[in-house]
Amino acid sequence: MNKTLLITGGASGIGAETARRAASRGYRVAINYRSRGEQARTVAADITAKGGQAVALQADMAHEAEIVRLFEETEKALGPITHLVNSAGINGRHGRVEDYDAGVLSTLFAVNVIGLMLCCREAARRMSTKHGGKGGAIVNVSSMAATLGGRMGSSAYAASKGAVDAFTKGFAREAAAEGIRVNSIRPGMVLTEMTEGRLGDQAFRARIESSIPIHRIGEAHEIADAILWLLSDEASFIAGAMLDASGGGYII
Ligand SMILES: NC(=O)c1ccc[n+]([C@@H]2O[C@H](COP(=O)([O-])OP(=O)(O)OC[C@H]3O[C@@H](n4cnc5c(N)ncnc54)[C@H](OP(=O)(O)O)[C@@H]3O)[C@@H](O)[C@H]2O)c1
Numbered sequence: 398m399n400k401t402l403l404i405t406g407g408a409s410g411i412g413a414e415t416a417r418r419a420a421s422r423g424y425r426v427a428i429n430y431r432s433r434g435e436q437a438r439t440v441a442a443d444i445t446a447k448g449g450q451a452v453a454l455q456a457d458m459a460h461e462a463e464i465v466r467l468f469e470e471t472e473k474a475l476g477p478i479t480h481l482v483n484s485a486g487i488n489g490r491h492g493r494v495e496d497y498d499a500g501v502l503s504t505l506f507a508v509n510v511i512g513l514m515l516c517c518r519e520a521a522r523r524m525s526t527k528h529g530g531k532g533g534a535i536v537n538v539s540s541m542a543a544t545l546g547g548r549m550g551s552s553a554y555a556a557s558k559g560a561v562d563a564f565t566k567g568f569a570r571e572a573a574a575e576g577i578r579v580n581s582i583r584p585g586m587v588l589t590e591m592t593e594g595r596l597g598d599q600a601f602r603a604r605i606e607s608s609i610p611i612h613r614i615g616e617a618h619e620i621a622d623a624i625l626w627l628l629s630d631e632a633s634f635i636a637g638a639m640l641d642a643s644g645g646g647y648i649i
Contacts, residue, residue, distance in 0.1 A: 406485030408437035410589030414617035420449035427471040458512030509557035532576020569637030585643025610645030
């Protein structure tokens, strides 16, 4: 197998679980991190200990030059990038619209939207048959928040993920004839580093679980497996899709 997968935000949560499972399916894996160097190196070391190939590479998705460098370093270490998962993301600040802060919104969109779009640009330049590439597959990690505007106080985050879905649809149509399949996945509430603080509050957790038709929080591996299916040849006719991995959505 000759597949190289770059995962942004791969040191923790959904990204880390995707990295581990991808490696066990034969992908060479580049694990991008911003500040979690030790966690990223642990994931890479676990993979290499099992006979896989992985590297941990630092780059901040809010900086174009670092994104460009990340793609160059990935290729140098592991060969041509054939697959990309954009999992890096932040919540921004929860709150009402009248309390918005322009700096917080800029950072939220810089990471969740512009960084992701620039990663797709770098991937397109390498994967597109139009540019001499051999095609590939990309999964953008969106959120169920994109569907209903998010839970109360999450409108800015929801807007950033709505942008991810709209961009994914447009990019998918542009890239499909050039050998690249682009899809997004919309996780519901999943227990990861992003949510463990809030989910530690048992009353909050019970309220969330009662709003989910399957009546429980998701686990990172349940999202990772769906991502790996979208990346795989089993999903060869799936392009421009939004896959809800959410236990049935949520009722608000
Ligand atoms: N957990 C959920 O319930 C849920 C639901 C729907 C969607 N999602 C989405 O799923 C994705 C993964 O989140 P997660 O739940 O796995 O949480 P997580 O463990 O917090 O993962 C997010 C990762 O993104 C990285 N990151 C943040 N800003 C970055 C930047 N500027 N440059 C590079 N990396 C950056 C974080 O690393 P640093 O801390 O080092 O920056 C972290 O490793 C996110 O896009 C999130 O919005 C999560």
